[in-house]
Amino acid sequence: GQQLNQSPQSMFIQEGEDVSMNCTSSSIFNTWLWYKQEPGEGPVLLIALYKAGELTSNGRLTAQFGITRKDSFLNISASIPSDVGIYFCAGPGPSGTYKYIFGTGTRLKVLA
């Protein structure tokens, strides 16, 4: 079945550093989503990507839809303590289903 692999699994960085994480799929996607989950809350949609090569920003966050359509990248510039959380990528499930497949998440901790 479809699988999404996220890397790294976790990151400890200093405040002010840039962050890069990625997500790879075993199959081609036509949509990529990035979510952030803060402690004690549900995942919140950050960015949605709908076209190969697309580059979309949301504040200090930038996500890219890989050209191969099997990967996506999320970058955070000048990290701050409130960036802490788990970042999930997601892509649509098999054709004809209504579900999304979620990656295993990247845990980000920012040291002040």
Added chain:
Amino acid sequence: DAGVIQSPRHEVTEMGQEVTLRCKPISGHNSLFWYRQTMMRGLELLIYFNNNVPIDDSGMPEDRFSAKMPNASFSTLKIQPSEPRDSAVYFCASSITNQPQHFGDGTRLSIL
């Protein structure tokens, strides 16, 4: 706008008791998803509905788990009888068909 509303936020009960988790999706959304999140297994899709009809319940772990969606604005996930290994955070999410999902803040369930 009101997001996905889940209740209760926290539930602590003894093994063998019946547990009922509740979800009110975003108005106008016609797809609803129940997830379970644990450290060991990450975010697991349990069951999802489209237009109040269960589409795929293959993620429901056992017959002790059941879910209903009697109308477009309400869904329940029931565990009977509950066991300690059911302890997790349970999320409900809703969307318009095939669009990105919006999550509630979850129910943290502890079975003693």
